[in-house]
């Protein structure tokens with residue numbers, strides 16, 4: 062590959078076989094076949110074999126393999142084989158669940174592809190970045206990630222963060238012009254590189270390398286790091302597993318000692334020890350948790366919440382404050398200029414959406430806006446100082462760029478103005494939320510010199526203006542005039558209109574312009590009132606947040622009055638609203654106090670956002686914060702869940718976020734919270750369910766031991782229950798629909814463990830009950846036939862668990878309230894479990910492996926009746942508790 066940075070534009074074009082109107086679609090397709098996709102080498106995903114082998118890496122499996130070996134050594138080959146088969150089955154089960162979870166996440170990653178703008182067939186197109194080929198003419202804007210290595214042919218105030226490539230943390234200036242061949246990578250200012258981010262300005266240029274051929278691809282390895290993240294819940298589960306492992310060893314050791322004191326045989330005691338170890342550990346739990354989380358991520362995607370980091374899906378359910386942008390999240394971000402104020406006139410603008418058809422109405426009659434010098438100047442200024450453009454595609458008129466700027470382009474187009482009629486800018490000072498303004502400088506029309514065109518928040522411009530254009534000439538802005546203009550601005554804002562002002566300043570000669578020098582002494586031209594209707598579903602979502610104990614804080618860069626007007630339409634109180642200036646003047650403690658009660662923050666910059674998250678998190682809140690700009694990245698990182706906008710978000714924001722809001726819609730965040738809560742509830746449910754089953758097994762085995770009985774359940778039977786039958790029902794419990802009042806409860810305390818004291822009590826009580834029942838089932842027949850007695854205990858436990866799983870469908874509501882059939886997966890799992898048990902009891906090869914003997918119909922009937930009180934007890938308890946709760950609420 063030639064040293065592109067040393068070539069002239071013509072040479073680059075020739076080398077790459079491209080030109081000013083980009084490649085043709087056909088050529089691009091051909092090149093895509095030739096050069097391959099613009100992607101870095103796929104992250105090496107674990108192979109199926111690796112995932113499968115990993116299933117054997119657990120203490121339990123090792124215990125079992127030893128048990129199998131001992132059984133084999135003492136001439137019990139069938140036992141040994143049975144244990145090994147179960148171990149294998151466990152591995153297959155774990156493997157399938159983990160693989161499926163991996164697939165679900167891989168599918169989501171595919172949805173996260175970067176988009177990029179290129180010129181093809183002479184037209185601007187937005188395509189998936191992997192489709193970019195060498196020779197493409199690419200366009201980059203502030204906030205975007207550079208999609209490939211690009212030789213610049215145009216750049217306006219372009220600055221790039223090259224830290225991922227060179228380690229340089231300060232933004233680097235970029236501009237076209239060839240450089241000496243020996244220029245090192247970090248100084249190639251005429252090139253921008255894949256993997257870096259545009260932090261200022263915009264530019265365009267020819268793609269010289271894609272995929273692994275880019276500088277970023279060449280330092281391979283960088284991109285291959287897969288972050289292996291565990292969620293807090295997964296960590297809790299790991300800890301639980303470890304604790305249970307230790308408990309298992311303890312209980313097994315005690316049991317063996319008791320047995321030996323009872324002078325039982327060593328071999329028998331060995332089996333008892335293994336049975337107990339197997340009984341204590343909920344073998345199926347890790348796989349069920351993994352799969353439930355993965356399915357949850359998929360469900361969240363359906364609700365337009367794309368989870369980038371797995372822990373976010375869990376944290377989302379615990380959110381206690383949502384700090385949300387206004388524009389696009391609470392409002393539709395479909396902007397239309399409806400009014401323009403200039404010092405001489407105030408006109409209404411008709412028309413809808415982005416269709417460039419409409420009239421300018423003055424005092425009830427249409428006028429020619431270009432015949433009015435003040436209006437013409439205003440429209441020209443906002444059009445020059447603008448990155449958006451208007452296009453007509455198959456789906457009608459659309460804009461490229463931000464809706465605020467798009468609305469201004471449309472208004473100018475309604476007046477018959479188009480960009481081509483205006484001079485080309487030579488310099489730009491970009492917009493950001495701190496400056497709240499942007500400026501472009503272009504050659505003046507008349508009499509040479511230059512003119513700075515400024516647009517931004519009108520009160521910011523007014524402060525920097527000393528003159529105002531009236532009757533064709535600039536008049537001084539007296540205090541009275543300023544007050545008049547401010548009143549007019551407030552009048553617009555208090556109607557919920559977004560207000561954008563314009564100003565200009567003639568500059569005599571070219572100089573080394575700086576924003577401070579240029580954006581001062583301005584001539585104020587006027588402002589436009591833009592409607593951005595609130596999203597209809599946002600009001601409902603906000604009221605849902607209120608009932609769910611979640612505070613909503615609107616954080617916007619917009620005018621305080623506009624913000625309050627929109628807030629009131631959405632049902633958010635603007636009492637105690639704060640502005641950026643307030644935030645700056647308050648101390649940390651004062652601000653923290655005010656944040657407890659406020660719902661609206663306006664004229665806020667990215668730095669303020671960071672301070673707000675910081676203070677909120679001191680209150681132990683779980684904060685979800687939305688953001689879209691480059692500057693929002695630190696606040697997004699700091700929040701418990703950083704949420705980037707899928708549509709209007711920059712790549713920079715997206716990369717710092719935990720979650721991408723696909724449709725930018727506030728209501729989707731709330732839907733995600735609901736899904737998160739459901740998921741967490743279900744994990745709590747099946748964890749308790751599985752553990753109560755383990756307690757049941759232990760009570761039965763230890764009870765039998767104390768009564769001097771033979772081993773009640775052999776290891777394979779316990780494994781079968783823990784892995785197969787309980788596994789199915791637990792998984793189905795994970796699919797339980799959300800409780801009806803899931804959004805009427807306060808958020809859970811993120812510090813509270815998934816198993817609190819109450820949970821342990823329930824697990825122990827229900828477990829003990831199940832264990833005693835199992836013991837009872839065994840006691841009835843063991844003197845006649847040991848195998849049948851074990852089969853009774855084994856089948857009994859499976860049946861009791863079926864009753865028990867119904868208990869765990871809800872901690873509070875009895876079955877008649879949640880509906881017996883409302884979780885069809887569970888019904889299927891129960892039927893499947895019972896059918897499997899029948900197979901195990903009656904099919905001869907299974908009888909050999911699991912040591913079972915056939916049962917009579919009466920046996921089944923007896924077990925069914927024996928277990929019924931488990932369910933009835935649970936139901937009666939819930940009804941009493943609900944009544945008591947209602948009575949105490951009525952009394953209170």
Ligand code: ATP
Nearest residue numbers: 386387388492494497498499516517518617618619
């Ligand atoms: P939100 O923070 O809710 O998304 P916002 O878009 O108003 O709202 P910012 O993007 O921080 O927030 O913009 C702050 C202010 O800067 C706006 O209210 C507007 O007056 C001005 N502004 C916004 N976009 C531009 C632009 N492209 N050029 C000049 N000024 C702008």
